[in-house]
Amino acid sequence: MKKLLTSARIALRALRVNRTRSALTMLGIIIGVAAVIAMVGVGAGATERIQAQIQSIGSNLIIVLPGSISSNGVRLGSGGVATLTTDDAKAIADECPSVAVTAPTVRGGAQVVYGSNNWATVVQGVTPDYMTLRDYTMMSGQFFTTQDVDASAKLAVLGETVTQNLFGDSDPTGQVVIIKNVPFIVSGVLTPKGQSPTGQDQDDVILLPISTATQKVLGVNKANAKAVGSVMVQATSPEAIDQAIQEMEALLRERHRILPGLEDDFSIRNLTEVFAAQESSAQVMAVLLGAIASVSLIVGGIGIMNIMLVSVTERTREIGLRLAVGAKRRDILSQFLVEAVTLSLAGGIIGILVGVTTSFSISYFAQWSTDIGVMAVAVSFLFSALVGVFFGYYPARTAAFLNPIEALRYE
Amino acid sequence: MAAIISIQNLVKDFRLGEVPLRVLKGISFEIERGEFVAIMGPSGSGKSTLMNILGCLDIPTSGSYTLDGISVGQLESDELADIRSRKIGFVFQQFNLLARTSAVENVELPLLYTDTPAAERRERAQRALLAVGLAGREEHQPGQLSGGQQQRVAIARALVNDPGIILADEPTGALDSRMGLEIMAIFQQLNRVKGITLVVVTHDAEIASYARRTLHFKDGRLQKDERVEYPRNAAADLQAGGSDDGGSAFDTAQARKDPPLREVAHARSAS
Numbered sequence: 001m002k003k004l005l006t007s008a009r010i011a012l013r014a015l016r017v018n019r020t021r022s023a024l025t026m027l028g029i030i031i032g033v034a035a036v037i038a039m040v041g042v043g044a045g046a047t048e049r050i051q052a053q054i055q056s057i058g059s060n061l062i063i064v065l066p067g068s069i070s071s072n073g074v075r076l077g078s079g080g081v082a083t084l085t086t087d088d089a090k091a092i093a094d095e096c097p098s099v100a101v102t103a104p105t106v107r108g109g110a111q112v113v114y115g116s117n118n119w120a121t122v123v124q125g126v127t128p129d130y131m132t133l134r135d136y137t138m139m140s141g142q143f144f145t146t147q148d149v150d151a152s153a154k155l156a157v158l159g160e161t162v163t164q165n166l167f168g169d170s171d172p173t174g175q176v177v178i179i180k181n182v183p184f185i186v187s188g189v190l191t192p193k194g195q196s197p198t199g200q201d202q203d204d205v206i207l208l209p210i211s212t213a214t215q216k217v218l219g220v221n222k223a224n225a226k227a228v229g230s231v232m233v234q235a236t237s238p239e240a241i242d243q244a245i246q247e248m249e250a251l252l253r254e255r256h257r258i259l260p261g262l263e264d265d266f267s268i269r270n271l272t273e274v275f276a277a278q279e280s281s282a283q284v285m286a287v288l289l290g291a292i293a294s295v296s297l298i299v300g301g302i303g304i305m306n307i308m309l310v311s312v313t314e315r316t317r318e319i320g321l322r323l324a325v326g327a328k329r330r331d332i333l334s335q336f337l338v339e340a341v342t343l344s345l346a347g348g349i350i351g352i353l354v355g356v357t358t359s360f361s362i363s364y365f366a367q368w369s370t371d372i373g374v375m376a377v378a379v380s381f382l383f384s385a386l387v388g389v390f391f392g393y394y395p396a397r398t399a400a401f402l403n404p405i406e407a408l409r410y411e
Numbered sequence: 412m413a414a415i416i417s418i419q420n421l422v423k424d425f426r427l428g429e430v431p432l433r434v435l436k437g438i439s440f441e442i443e444r445g446e447f448v449a450i451m452g453p454s455g456s457g458k459s460t461l462m463n464i465l466g467c468l469d470i471p472t473s474g475s476y477t478l479d480g481i482s483v484g485q486l487e488s489d490e491l492a493d494i495r496s497r498k499i500g501f502v503f504q505q506f507n508l509l510a511r512t513s514a515v516e517n518v519e520l521p522l523l524y525t526d527t528p529a530a531e532r533r534e535r536a537q538r539a540l541l542a543v544g545l546a547g548r549e550e551h552q553p554g555q556l557s558g559g560q561q562q563r564v565a566i567a568r569a570l571v572n573d574p575g576i577i578l579a580d581e582p583t584g585a586l587d588s589r590m591g592l593e594i595m596a597i598f599q600q601l602n603r604v605k606g607i608t609l610v611v612v613t614h615d616a617e618i619a620s621y622a623r624r625t626l627h628f629k630d631g632r633l634q635k636d637e638r639v640e641y642p643r644n645a646a647a648d649l650q651a652g653g654s655d656d657g658g659s660a661f662d663t664a665q666a667r668k669d670p671p672l673r674e675v676a677h678a679r680s681a682s
Contacts, residue, residue: 006523009523010523013512013516017510017511017512317505317507318507318509320507321503321507321509321520322520322524323468323492324466324468324495324501325495325496325501325520325521325524325568325572326492326493326495326496326497326521326524326525326572327492327523327524328488328489328492328493328524329488329489329492330489331524404468405463405468405469408503408507
């Protein structure tokens with residue numbers, strides 16, 4: 001340990017003596033590390049943005065839609081028949097162990113009026129579980145309760161976009177809006193979620209109790225009064241999604257009395273899967289960016305090796321002298337190794353600073369979201385040390401195994 | 412007195428292609444502790460090879476070499492390094508000082524490879540510089556010193572480990588005659604005052620005349636072993652030489668009695 005400190009001191013002295021050269025050698029590593037951090041930051045930022053969008057839909061989500069039905073060889077499109085009911089939703093929640101929450105929804109368009117303002121938006125009839133399922137929070141006011149649903153209360157929860165268009169900046173809670181000639185009291189406003197992964201404005205929406213929505217706004221399905229547009233299902237965990245799908249399929253086939261060999265009259269979609277593809281493409285992008293940046297780090301390392309070899313040749317006599325006055329081979333080895341590692345570590349630290357600054361500049365000027373991971377910083381710091389050891393070893397070994405007699409005579 | 416260097420039938424071969432070249436052809440001699448020996452011989456006589464072996468930088472092909480009671484014969488390179496570190500000081504023709512490094516740091520160099528604490532290193536380096544008359548020049552870099560002063564820094568470096576023996580390979584070869592004389596004066600003083608054994612390789616009979624014993628080599632063999640009872644006194648000759656450019660002769664006895672002060676004075680006046 002003490003020996004190593006001495007080596008470090010000798011190495012630092014040698015680096016100080018050749019300031020310009022040390023700085024230029026470090027430049028390679030600085031650029032390499034900075035590139036890795038900035039590029040990984042950009043990549044991670046992109047991935048994170050997609051993840052946040054997926055998160056905004058809600059986690060572990062499965063959607064069950066009423067399916068096509070064929071009658072006498074004529075197949076109706078998806079949702080063409082009202083085969084899915086609120087009872088199905090309740091049964092799924094009660095009987096499938098891998099399902100945490102279900103939320104039946106009905107959906108339709110409507111013109112909403114407040115005073116002299118009006119706005120066309122999406123009206124959704126939901127239950128309070130929908131809020132949990134979609135990870136909604138309230139910006140102001142309150143969501144309606146199960147009792148409100150049972151009582152078909154005329155309460156509405158507004159999305160941010162709707163609020164902006166009808167009320168401007170004032171708080172709509174407690175005000176009355178008219179939807180299809182029916183007055184509703186605004187019970188609260190949702191915290192904005194922004195765009196969905198498919199680019200839809202998730203805040204341009206009005207949520208009503210599902211009972212009120214079917215009875216007063218969207219109209220009751222004539223074939224089946226309990227029919228719903230879709231049922232959103234949340235699995236208990238990401239791993240339980242596949243299990244939940246199987247359980248629901250079996251349950252619904254049983255409930256709908258579908259004989260073996262016939263097609264389902266519903267369809268189940270795993271939302272997470274759809275967006276996982278987008279996420280993985282962003283990750284591939286991030287890995288590619290990181291890989292390209294790593295190449296520059298390796299080039300920086302070769303620069304260190306190059307300079308160290310030149311330095312060993314140039315200091316042949318010095319090495320001979322050190323050997324003559326009692327330095328052992330390992331003293332020389334560690335001196336040159338420490339020099340290389342010092343160069344690469346110092347370059348690494350400066351590179352991290354430059355990389356972090358670059359990342360921030362990119363997100364500030366280009367409006368790209370970047371994410372500087374502690375991992376990226378730690379890994380590039382470690383990697384720059386490794387570069388020093390790896391590319392410093394060969395020159396250091398060359399120095400340590402010089403013949404002292406020839407080294408002293410070297411011109 | 413016990414022999415500090417004892418060499419018996421020393422042979423050194425170099426392999427150049429197929430045929431080995433015998434550079435040292437069976438040499439035997441002893442050097443007693445406290446001797447001042449000059450080694451002379453024409454180029455190719457094997458004196459540099461002998462110096463390398465004496466300095467534990469190289470090992471003999473056959474024969475024995477005992478340094479201060481240790482048989483150096485076939486030691487490993489790390490063990491040789493350890494002996495060099497503890498027992499031997501080197502002075503080279505080309506000084507071999509580290510460029511852009513202060514005198515005191517240059518002198519400290521051998522101590523870096525021992526377990527000496529930093530404060531003690533600095534103190535011993537300063538003492539060694541004082542001994543060669545360079546007190547006050549600790550922070551000068553080699554480029555700011557004259558050739559003679561650089562060689563004196565190199566001598567201080569050889570001294571700093573308190574070695575029993577100093578090996579000097581053509582120490583005056585790169586210096587003019589007056590500076591060479593200064594170096595020999597320091598050597599004589601170290602030999603006389605500190606009892607350090609000195610072995611100086613030179614091709615200059617003038618320089619050899621300051622040693623008490625001269626070993627003449629020719630063609631890989633020891634040809635002549637010459638001893639003189641009263642070698643020339645370099646300090647006195649330096650004063651006498653000074654009279655050429657008008658300086659007065661200096662009492663030899665006084666120069667002998669108080670040389671460090673004189674060296675310091677000289678160093679100051681030279682700056």
